[in-house]
Each structure stands twice: as C-alpha cells, then as structure tokens.
Amino acid sequence: MxxxxxxxxxxxxxxxxxxxxxxxxxxxxxxxxxxxxxxxxxxxxxxxxxxxxxxxxxxxxxxxxxVQKRTFDAGDFVFRNNDASGQEPPGNLAPTWEGPYKVKQVLSKGAYKLEKLNRTEVPRTWNGAQLKKCYI
Structure with a gap:
C-alpha cells in the first residue's frame, strides 16, 4: 500500500x-x-x-x-515527581517522590505554582501529572 x-x-x-x-x-x-x-x-x-x-x-x-486526572486546590499539600524535577540523581535507590510542597496558586490547564513549607517559591510551574496528593 x-x-x-x-x-x-x-x-x-x-x-x-x-x-x-x-x-x-x-x-x-x-x-x-x-x-x-x-x-x-x-x-x-x-x-x-x-x-x-x-x-x-x-x-x-x-x-x-x-489517564488519571489530578486536580489540586490552593493550599493542598503535594509530592513532586523526582523524575520531573531532577533534584536527586536517577537510580534504583533514588526516591520517586519529593516534598511535601504546598500548592500556592492554581493556573490554567492543570498547571500549579508550588512553595516549600518555609514559604519560598519553587521555580517553574508544575503539571498535575507530576504531582501526587500528600496527606499531612
């Protein structure tokens, strides 16, 4: 053909x-x-x-x-995927998730601004697929 x-x-x-x-x-x-x-x-x-x-x-x-749709509200605590952030070197013993972080602002189309627990803003915006709900 x-x-x-x-x-x-x-x-x-x-x-x-x-x-x-x-x-x-x-x-x-x-x-x-x-x-x-x-x-x-x-x-x-x-x-x-x-x-x-x-x-x-x-x-x-x-x-x-x-696809699992994940939505978060401002003030929710979340973990961030380590593969997406690249904070830890990749490997078998590297942690999968890092955090917790607090959702500072909900942007459009599933994007979120995060802040650390000491209220310093995390650079970049994060996709909801790279985040996981944290229950503190």
Whole structure:
C-alpha cells in the first residue's frame, strides 16, 4: 500500500516485466491500467489520510480513558515527581517522590505554582501529572 500511494501503481519485481506473471497477463491494456492507477491516486491518498486520522483518534481515546486526572486546590499539600524535577540523581535507590510542597496558586490547564513549607517559591510551574496528593 505505501508503494502504491507514493508511486501510483503496485510494485512489480523485475522478473515480472521480462516474464509476465498471471497478474500482468490478466490485464489487457497495461498502459491504460497504469494511467487509471494514476488517476485514482489522489482518492487513495485521501482514503489513507482519513484512515490515519480515524486511527489516531482511536489511539487518543484509548490513552485518555486511562489517564488519571489530578486536580489540586490552593493550599493542598503535594509530592513532586523526582523524575520531573531532577533534584536527586536517577537510580534504583533514588526516591520517586519529593516534598511535601504546598500548592500556592492554581493556573490554567492543570498547571500549579508550588512553595516549600518555609514559604519560598519553587521555580517553574508544575503539571498535575507530576504531582501526587500528600496527606499531612
């Protein structure tokens, strides 16, 4: 299929050109069939594009059905993912979560401003997927 979308015709091995196969013998006018394949190329590309769009939509739906939505309010205590912050060197014995931190401000689209317990602001904003609720 990718070959025909690129070149407008089905792939043929060199031996098929010299010694015609059953596929080539069944075609009466080979040049006419090649021209018809080129005429239908745009339609086949559109169908492939529609199929690709539908497939990506299905993948997105599958992924989003398994994502845990995490929302926090200002004043909540949270742990921050160590992989996202990079405070500790990675390794098998490195802690997964660090903190606790306090949510200072809730920004749009799941972004949060954090502060340490001594009220110093943590640089950068943090995504809700990188945070976990802390019960103190």
């Amino acid at each position: 990718p070959f025909s979308l690129t070149y407008g015709t089905e792939a043929m091995i060199p031996a098929e050109i010299g010694i015609p196969s059953v596929r080539v013998l069944l075609i009466d006018d080979f040049d006419y069939e090649l021209r018809m394949n080129l005429d239908h190329l745009e339609e086949r590309r559109e169908l492939a594009s529609i199929h690709d769009h539908n497939y990506k939509g299905q993948l997105q739906k599958y992924y989003n059905s398994r």
